[in-house]
Amino acid sequence: MSNPYQPQQSNPGQFPGPQPSQPMGQPMPGQPMPGQPMPGQFARPYEHPQEQTVMVLAIVGIFFSICSPIAWYLGSKAKNEMVAQNMEPTSKLKTWTTVAMVFTIIYLVAIGISIIMTVVGGLAFMGAVASESSAGLLPALSAI
Template sequence: MSYPPPQYGYSPYGYGPPPDHPQATTILILGVLGLAFCQVLGPVAWVMGKKALNEIDASGGSMGGRSSVMVGYVCGIIGSVMIIVGLLFVVLFVVLGIVGALDSTSSY
């Protein structure tokens, strides 16, 4: 007597997680590097992260990696703010230096 082949049904473990966004790791690395070493990378991570978050939201859950993209995005924002604050300090010191130089020359 021959038995029929076993029937394959649904996996008892369910499906795996959705694949990550293709740029999730890149955005995470750019955000962390922009925060720690080279703040010029901050705005790049910010823009790329916003675009990737929009794509993840539009995919309706078929794309993962949201947490990696979000961390890179936030690090990019912080790095961009650090650039702005640094530039404001440079402008402040230049203005104070000019005012101080003008003040010291006008007293003679």
């Protein structure tokens, strides 16, 4: 009876276990090289060099509106570069680009509302001044 805890003797030069049918380092047919993504898949997430810049500009853009569109532009550009190189953008880059986009839209809506309110308020003021003293104000303005 043999000892189950001792390795079995094999032929010299032959490794125990199943023998590979392909040479080492060669992928099976239809498989990508080791370290390469499958077709249609992204490689592991990679931090883009501008990722920190996008994050800082998005945070500053919460308080200063000019920084939000810049962060949105740089974040979108970085994401497009990564997708073109078959790399998946990190969730941090996606998040800060989305934050910059949301604040840019909020600022554009706020600017639009303030312009509308200024125009409506100006027209209301002009209408009130004109109806209040149209006879008394016009001669005084024409004298100037």
